[in-house]
Amino acid sequence: MALSPTKGIVMAGAAVLPLPIFQAAIYWIYRMYDDSATLPRFLDYKQLEQVVSMNLCTHGFRGLLALTVLTRFTNCLDPRDRIYAILSLLPPYLSAAVVPNYSRAPEDIFKDTVLLNISLQDNLNILTICRFHDPASVLSLPSWAFDFSVPFQLSMSGLNAVPLDATLPEILAICRSWQQAAYPVSQGGEDSWMHYFITTIFSLSIPLALHLGSNLDMHELRDIYEIDYQRGSFPPFGSNSSVTSSFARNIQRDIPGHRLFKTDSGLMGLCPSWASNTDIIIVAFGCDTPLILRCTERNRYQIGGKCSVNGKMLGEGFLGPLSAGCRIAYMDVAGNPQAVFVDANGVPTQLDPRAGPLPSGWSVWYGTDYLNKIEVENGKLKKQWFFHEETEEWTQYDPRLTPENLKSMGVDIEEFVLV
Known part of the structure; x- marks a missing residue:
């Protein structure tokens, strides 16, 4: 059925x-x-x-990534059952190319599904659920091809990792142990450090908050965290619940399976429990969050999924921090939610203000007729397009954000071969 x-x-x-x-x-x-x-x-x-x-x-x-996470604890009789069930729930344009066929090897089906998803979605977000090697998997798969037949395991490895089945009091207790281990009492500047810690703890909620158009109030989150650590639970759901308090409950979804880490440069973040000190963190084109890689041989890397790094979640790895007063929000652009940049005066734009001028020959236009220089009309954002005068190419992708142009701006761009 x-x-x-x-x-x-x-x-x-x-x-x-x-x-x-x-x-x-x-x-x-x-x-x-x-x-x-x-x-x-x-x-x-x-x-x-x-x-x-x-x-x-x-x-x-929902897309492939969201459905895979939603069904993460399901078991299957045949290793192909789960992926075919997931594909049956996707829109045809995301699933039609993978036809159920139980004579095909599961490895081939999983690899085809991942590659097709990357191609159709124009992003690498499916790689965020990968791990270097799943000990429960019996299939021969590259690290970039998720084993859809294996449910997430409840056992976690690593110092002070939060078990996947942890209750809220257990999660809060482990978070407090992270806080105490990372911040010696004798240090100064506790208030600013605590704010930084809270931002890290809730950093996995930032992309979701942006999609829903909310700006997380970290001061309020800090109050909720400190009060609820003593109580052992968050306030019950009710009509007076704020957006921030509802995101506070996301700690029950985001923290299990992770532990706190600190980079050599002093940045703090959350990583999967299987990550180790010798792994590296990269910011990849087309991925909403940083990724963890492990070198296996010269320029060959296994991928260990996503991590969150405070200060590297909003494109800072390529373009640096946003200017004071500027923020990223998701707004309706021609009928679709899209990330836009809102300046200190509340004026939105799709052009990233950090990326500098357009390369030679390129211009930006708005709307379906491609001939309009006005981005906001009657309070609504129009779709952004880029046009090259010599080649007459139209594209929705910002030509400033190509590897070649970023290199010319001094950004350190490297290629990693995933195995």
Whole structure:
């Protein structure tokens, strides 16, 4: 049976509901959870959230990466079952090229799926869930091809790593042990250091916050963290919950499987438990977060998934920090959410102000007619295009951010061969 049927019914005793109505009812319960005194007594929010997420997947609102994470604890009888089930939930343009075929080797299916996803999505975000080698995997796969047949393991290695099945009090206790180990009491400047620590702890939530259009208030997060460490839990869901407090609960999703680290240059971050001191951190083209690599031989590297590094999450690795008062936010651009830069006066633009002037021959235009220099019209952002006068090439990709142009700006660009 397909996991994303076009028609279906749900039966409970004599009651029969069409599947879309049942899904709508689940979503209504999810939306009413915060304002109900009764629902929290009977329903676990985490499980309800996962059911709602899977319902949204059936309508094509999720990609391969999100679905893989949502189904991370599932077991399969055949190593090909899970990836074919995931593909059945994706929009056709993301899945049509991989046709279910149980005569093919799982390794070939997984490699094809990853490469196709990178090609269609124009990004490397699928690499964020990789690991150097999964001890539970029996397949012969390169590190860049995720083993979709193996559920995430509950055992974690590494000093002070947070187990994947840790409860909130356990997570908070380990975070406090990180805090105490990384900051000797005798040091000065505790207030600024603590703010830096809190930013690191919640850094994995920053990309999601941007997608949802919120600007995380780290001062408020610090207060929530310090109060809730003493209490051992975050405030219950309720109508007065702020965006920041809802992100505070993401610590239960983001921290398990990670541990705190500090780079040779003094930057702090969160890495997977399997990372070691000799691994390197890179900022890669087309990836929302830094990646961890391990050298196996000369210019050959295994990939160990994503990490978060405070101060390297918003393009700083290529272009340096944003100017004072400037921030990144996701806004609607021609009907699609997109990262834009908002200056101190609240004026948005799609052009990264850190990247300097356009290379010779290039100009920027806006809108569907390609002939408009006005970016914001009637309060709405129009899609950005770049045009080269000599070649007459049109592209949506910023020509300032090519490896060649970044090298000319003095950015250290290297190539890494993944194995």
